[in-house]
Amino acid sequence: MSDAPARLTPRQARAWFREGLQTPTSGWSVGWTQANLIAVPRDLAYDVLLFAQRNPAACPVLDVTEPGEVSCGIFDGDLRTDLPGYRMYEHGRHLADRVDVADVWREDLVAFLIGCSFTxxxxxxxxxxxxxxxxxxxxxxxxxxxxxxxxxxxxxxxxxxxxxxxxxxxxxxxxxxxxxxxxxxxxxxxxxxxxxxxxxxxxxxxxxxxxxxxxxxxxxxxxCGVTPQAAIMASAPPFAIGHAPGMMAITDARDTELVIP
Amino acid sequence: MSDAPARLTPRQARAWFREGLQTPTSGWSVGWTQANLIAVPRDLAYDVLLFAQRNPAACPVLDVTEPGEVSCGIFDGDLRTDLPGYRMYEHGRHLADRVDVADVWREDLVAFLIGCSFTxxxxxxxxxxxxxxxxxxxxxxxxxxxxxxxxxxxxxxxxxxxxxxxxxxxxxxxxxxxxxxxxxxxxxxxxxxxxxxxxxxxxxxxxxxxxxxxxxxxxxxxxCGVTPQAAIMASAPPFAIGHAPGMMAITDARDTELVIP
Known part of the structure; x- marks a missing residue:
């Protein structure tokens, strides 16, 4: 694909990932904000949001879904399928890398999109x-x-x-x-x-x-926005889903919206 | 007190308020960060934190207490007594301004300190x-x-x-x-x-x-950091406590910690 990934729109990039392409997203869709994913059951969502508030350098929250939703304001795709790779955790253990998580997504999950240095x-x-x-x-x-x-x-x-x-x-x-x-x-x-x-x-x-x-x-x-996943590993809650490190959510937000002029 | 309030340390200022002085805190303890207070039961805390995350200009979160705690990292005092004035809400109705809320504080309350423009x-x-x-x-x-x-x-x-x-x-x-x-x-x-x-x-x-x-x-x-209290009034949860507008928590954080150099 040479340098073509740099010029893909977020929607185009997400279509590749939905089709199953697994790749780090550094250099993809230049100018569009990339994000880390951490999704947890609603009863753990306050702890995740507070953890982010208390560790803002590592966990800058860009957006949060409603429970059960698979898209949000800055991500007009499907968070269960449109990232290149995922990790599923049970009791803090990373089970296997996955190309999608549609089959294990739960109705009570709240997904957090956390800023990524690729941006x-x-x-x-x-x-x-x-x-x-x-x-x-x-x-x-x-x-x-x-x-x-x-x-x-x-x-x-x-x-x-x-x-x-x-x-x-x-x-x-x-x-x-x-x-x-x-x-x-x-x-x-x-x-x-x-x-x-x-x-x-x-x-x-x-x-x-x-x-x-x-x-x-x-x-x-x-x-790094993998920090919440390290917290999942260390704290071992029953269930969580993250992106595969380096394989980010490519959002519909412009980098320029995040810069201090 | 002339301009003396400007030179009080946060601890000294809080002692005045604990003794019952009711006054807007603009100009007090110059150089120290002032904060809005909103305290809600733990089961509403996620909504408050998410509301803050989604409205960061109005609700920049500076610190959050553990449930039942009355102090936190940036506030080495007693949040129930050390502000000049408080408002207590039941079902969104502001009952009466109070000089302290020690008698109505609950074990399950989580307090949010929100940045204030007095800073x-x-x-x-x-x-x-x-x-x-x-x-x-x-x-x-x-x-x-x-x-x-x-x-x-x-x-x-x-x-x-x-x-x-x-x-x-x-x-x-x-x-x-x-x-x-x-x-x-x-x-x-x-x-x-x-x-x-x-x-x-x-x-x-x-x-x-x-x-x-x-x-x-x-x-x-x-x-303005009174925005969360306006949300309490509009949304009418069973119970909440805020500061009396303009009568802020004077924290132990330095203004200089908050500025972009």
Missing amino acids: FEAALVEAGVGLRHADNGTNVAMYRTDRECRPAGSLHGPLVVSMRPVPAALVPTAVRVTSRYPAVHGAPVHVGDPAALGIPDLSRPDFGDPVEVRDGELPVFWA | FEAALVEAGVGLRHADNGTNVAMYRTDRECRPAGSLHGPLVVSMRPVPAALVPTAVRVTSRYPAVHGAPVHVGDPAALGIPDLSRPDFGDPVEVRDGELPVFWA
Whole structure:
């Protein structure tokens, strides 16, 4: 598909995923906001929303469905089928990656769409900050950290971060550009020292694919919308559904709606 | 007390209010964040939090208590007694203003602290935008508008705004300064035409005190944290507690923590 995915409308991209295409969505539908998915039964929804409120860098809430609904204001598709991949959790255990979740969706589920750093990637590229994972055609590297999120009700868990290697001279640019996007994680949470975040080995990400950090580059870490799924794993509620990390909901919201001018 | 209230620490200010002083808090404890209070039973808490998420300009959530707790991270006092005034609602009806609510507080209440525009008033004054309500020693003027908030579960209601008269030449300054404080309502929602917001008569505010708009000035309207109380009045849940409009919770958070640099 070469660079065609970049030019697809959200509706066109979602049609590919509904047909069964499984792929990370970095670089897809440039200019349209991508979102993490976490869906939980109504009786856990307050804890998820409060967890998001208490950890806004990792969990910026873009939209929330009504119980049982499979679309919402910023997503005019079907959340059960229109993402490239899903994960289903029972008691915190990730059972299997799935191409859709229509057969296990429940009437009492509330779905949260959480901002995703893929949204600011086009702005990074435009500012001259290249993206090696995109150049390589791989998923972004994501790591559990040893930083605990602020708990909420029954939910607790570690902060998850995404990492992109950035030439040292461009680190300020990367910070400046992304800080204008607080609704999709905003400025990095950390620059340069994986050990300080409790990440033992950059070459072994917890989610996504490894990426080389070359001489003269620093690993730059942004809070990641997989954090709610790490909380599901740590807190083990009976049932939850998330997206497969890196395989996002492509929404009908424009990136420009999220930027601070 | 002359200008002494401006220099009180949050703890000192709260001690005055706990002793029974009833006063609008505009100008108090300059540099410390003020907050609106809305407390509801746990079974309504999700609707309040979702209402806030869907109406972030009016309802920026600063902190949320655990059920039954009367303090939280940014408020090291007693939410039942340490505000200058309270309103108690039963089935949406405001019964009476109260100096404390210790006798009617319930174990299942969850309290939300919502950002307040008093927080950016010091920055306005510093930028040369005077505050007539403060000069007059009166409460800020607040109005119900005809703009409906996005509903959430059982909660619906109109946007409430606060109004400050601003000389026409200073309107851009007022917008610029306050837009840096998105966690306390941010930029104005409207400038100049009360009728366009469905406000029939500026001299008759729905909350607070009227304030003169002089020749050469425009009325400038900011989203207001009384909005959740207007939703309580419109939606009529069995029980809720709010602050008396203009009589805020003075928190232990610094204004500078909320500003976009």
